[in-house]
Amino acid sequence: MFFSLKWKAIVLVLVILVTLTGFLVFLNSYQLQNLARQQQQQSFEKINKEINGLLIQSYHYNLQMMDVIPLLRTESYTTENYMAVMLEENWPILQLNWNIENAALYNSEGKLIWHTHEPPQEQSQESSQEQPAPSIAISLGPDWHIDCDTSCLQVISSPILDREGDTYHLILDILMADMLIDFSRIANTNFGIITPGQSIGKEYAGHIERWNYDIKQITNPDLSLKIINDLQTQYKLEDALNKNLQLQYEEKTYDVSLTTLEKSNNGNFFIIIKDSSNSAELMNAARGFQVVVALSGITLSCVLILTFLWQPIQRLHRQAELLPKLTTGDFSEALEQLKKNRSKHWLKDEIDTLNSTEEEVCLQLTAMQEEISEQTNHLHSMAMYDSLTDLANRRSFMQYINDAFNRPNLPDNPFSLLFIDLDNFKRINDSMGHNAGDELLKIVAKRLRACVRNTDVIARLGGDEFCIILNDSHSKDGPKIVAEHILQSLRDPIKLGKAEPIISASIGLVTAPADGGTSEELLQNADLAMYRAKALGRNKYQEFDHHMTARAIENMALENDLRKAINEQEFELYYQPQIDFSQNCIVGFEALIRWRHPSKGLLFPDTFIGLLEETGLIVPLGHWIIDNACQTLRQWLDTGVKPVRLAINLSPRQLHNEELSDQISRSLHLHNLPANLLELEITESMLMQDIQFTHKQLRNLQQLGITIAIDDFGTGHSSLSYLKELPLDILKIDRSFIRDIIEDNNDQQIVNAIIAMAHQLNLKVVAEGIETIAHQSMLIQQGCDYGQGYLYSRPVPADNALELIKFDADKAMDSMALN
Known part of the structure; x- marks a missing residue:
């Protein structure tokens, strides 16, 4: 299958550029994605740090507040249980302003001396057992942790001193919901806390069934819960931990990260959900821009490359179109096109070398074609014409007779054939040499040309035999007149060196199609007529009649009888x-x-000697x-x-x-x-x-x-x-x-x-x-x-x-x- 070089070059350039651009786009996109992931990861790490920092800040803030509690006023000031009374009186204010869910106060011996309607998370189990005056181990310094038993609380414990210098231990449960809501609003991010699950099936809407975890706290629950459910269907818990994952939900893109909650009991985790649609759109826009830039680069590169290669490709294309002309022998036109295809710049290249080489080849082929044409004409002349007399030869003459028989109007436009054989020509060759004989044949050929018209055809069949076709032989006596003219012309002496021999000829006349329907039959009948002229004394013409054919058949039969007669010795001597x-x-x-013939009786020599000799x-x-x-x-x-x-x-x-x-x-x-x-x-x-x-x-x-x-x-x-x-x-x-x-x-x-x-x-x-x-x-x-x-x-x-x-x-x- 033919595929043009220019299209091969275009396709190759496009493939290279597309492959290279695709690789660069992929590499750039990969880098952008990695950068985006890194930025997202850094963002989530930052958010995670900010949350932890917020918790620590809340812890320090509450410690400061706890130091202020002993300074709170109370109306019923008594030395005994002063701290418990003061907390009881100021509890509504503390709960309202500090977002404290529960509180508990212990004396220096670790005994509970005051608490809210629900004891703090650390003591909930103890208080549920109806035991009087629970106690705890008093820690040496302040501490905090997160407890998500029923709800997520920041539990802060710290020793405090009253006005008298007595030591107490205060435990506060701070709700984290408001903290998460505020931080979510500031960071434009949804936050949640999940804990190992206690609910089963769909009894609790915040239960993550596949992971078997419960959602204790979550901002924007309508959206966050759906995203978490999609997340848990796509990833295992261990695959999602401490990783930045990306989900598509309602034609938006969300980045989700699940991180371990510091100072949390029971393996609780922070879940961070951030709307990254803008970032994804920017990423897609960046990719689209890269594709546009790539396509523009490909187009521009193709234009530049083709602009540079188009002329060489076109020149090669024109040379490719010229090459088939060399096979058809149209070298002159190919040479003209090659001259037009020459380069117009001074920097030559391989195409110029190829073009000049083809020009040289065309010149050589043109010369060879001319030589071959001359040789062909010469060979055609040798094949179709007699080299001695320049007359048509037997092959050419037979072809002409065949063409004459193929004329559509042959019956209405007959032609005549004269078969001419020189009498005793061998005597000239033997007595005067073959060169003299050849010269005589040339002179005879010239005399024959002078006896006929230009429309007639003269041929030398070989030796001293000549044939003439007289076209348009409407006149019955026309061929006879020409034959007489030929005999008269040959009677004139021919000068051959010092000798002037006189030559004669015997001529057989036939007319087509009356005397023969094919070239072979016509020539055979003309030969019979010529031999009849020789038998009648030579130097004359003889028209063919069909009795000659009968005589020829008789001669053939006589020849067979002669062969038999020799074998059976039927001859006698007189x-x-x-x-x-x-x-x-x-x-x-x-x-x-x-010859004593078995059926014809005694035959004299004149009936068979000529046939014996022949x-x-x-x-x-x-x-x-x-x-x-x-x-x-x-x-x-x-x-x-x-x-x-x-x-x-x-x-x-x-x-x-x-x-x-x-x-x-x-x-x-x-x-x-x-x-x-x-x-x-x-x-x-x-x-x-x-x-x-x-x-x-x-x-x-x-x-x-x-x-x-x-x-x-x-x-x-x-x-x-x-x-x-x-x-x-x-x-x-x-x-x-x-x-x-x-x-x-x-x-x-x-x-x-x-x-x-x-x-x-x-x-x-x-x-x-x-x-x-x-x-x-x-x-x-x-x-x-x-x-x-x-x-x-x-x-x-x-x-x-x-x-x-x-x-x-x-x-x-x-x-x-x-x-």
Whole structure:
């Protein structure tokens, strides 16, 4: 749970001040209470002393009065019993003026010679026993004590002398009630005397039942008795003795003290009750004043402390509010706020250090954020754009296609996709190097940009594959026009160093959503259309139709059948003879593959060779072709026919297989064939792929004694340099030049040039596609060495080929016999 620092500081300050003030108030109150108790105790001690002093003063006063008694006048003056007569005559005056309750006079022998109607307290028991002339022990000096038998009296005894000098002993009982009333009025205090109880229960109103004491004297009995009753219910007698106690009665406060009565018989006590309401109110007022002063001090202290701490706390609070912005990356705003939060005083503190540190951190984070942003943009560019051409890459392009498919108005606003693949791009990389290839891709990218609008999207999917999305393809011919424009633009020579190669492309066209409902389906169909364009001769575009999908499915099924055919050896070799024009005889055969499909019958190579090459199945099949051809040739030789050369076509994958030489060597050794009877045919395009490796591979084959021939010469990118440098033996002219050689003068000149060039390079020449005697005559006239075509024989199985060899041998024998 979050709790702000400023409130923590305020609460902490308040707690400290309240605790400290509360302690001081408690201490002060405790001191006031102790002082009040001390003052009350001193007050009661003073009152107690005053009472005792009053008693002693009364005692001395009465002693003086007792000395005056013998001087009182009497009318019946007789010597005998003079003192008794004088007291009897003056008794009413003495009783009235001196507040004497009883009196008794004893002679020097201690015999009672006079008393009032009740004898004094000391003699009450004796007088109650009907004994004549009681006597007492005469004391040597005056004395006094308090007697509370029936009522509380101050009993004073003292010897006196009459006029004749005779000694008497006088005892006076002085009532204390009036004395207490007067003192209560002077001291504004209620007084009372309690004695051990004789009454039982409620028979006597002044009986203290719990303590079992009686109240003999009390001032203001209506109030005092109630207070005493409350006191005895709250305290035990021993707990109340000689202590100052405080009671609440009728919303007033009373201080009560119970003290031992001096010179009292039977354990009598003084009880003092004083109204201390004013003192309590003053005490409460003092406490209230302390609380007010404390609260005022707390408030003033809080104001002062907060006044001093408020700005630092606010600065810390603002810094705390700024810290979350650092997590959100809003460093610039945080930096501005930190600048505003700088201290305006010259006394720096930790907050200034923290503020400056945060500013430095914000500056560093801002720099890091900018660097991260740049790196992010760079990574985004790397992730979404091709680093070589700055075109969108496959990932970005697929995302764009997905976004295009999510358009709400897609059916009314279709878009077209052009899948572009450069023709024979690998030849550029192999012949001129990868740097030249990269430069060519950059130039192609620029030309593609020039062929489309800014609203269209161009991407490089990888290698030499490009894709273009044409938005708003309402015109049916629009994508075709763009495709034609692209093909025309690519036909212009591209300057790469000293060379200026001409590049072409095959383009597949699709339109969404008609040609595909998803990005994967659309791209797949565009790829099918592009491959169809390549199959139709390259350097053209092809629109997608759904039959292509069917053909793709057929190709997949055909691929499965091919794998099965290789395992079950469903392939056969057919052989077409090659004729030596100079000797008019068969000098060799070209082995041609056929597939005897279980359901489709005999299939020619053009239906499956491309798929074999694409899937890589051509490598195991090529090894089978070489081994099977070698085995057939061995069988022919074993029949005793003349040796003939056997030509086998190599695929690009076979040529670039590093184990090719070893495989051929093993087959020749296995079937005990001389290497010069084996001829390997390769195409021009194969020569241009990795020239260095191709040169090494052909050199190794030629060292084995194998003949190397260039097949379909003139249809590819013919180059005199590789004819001169590569280890070659035979050059085969493509049938396309032979077909129209009779009617087309250009074909005649081309064939004548090829033959002359080959002979200059010490190469033999084989002409393919000879179908008429006129073709043969023209080629013999131009100096061609060998011929191959339907004029001599179509490709035939091995047994039929053997018959041709035998037939040719028989014909030669007949010719020799005629000669």
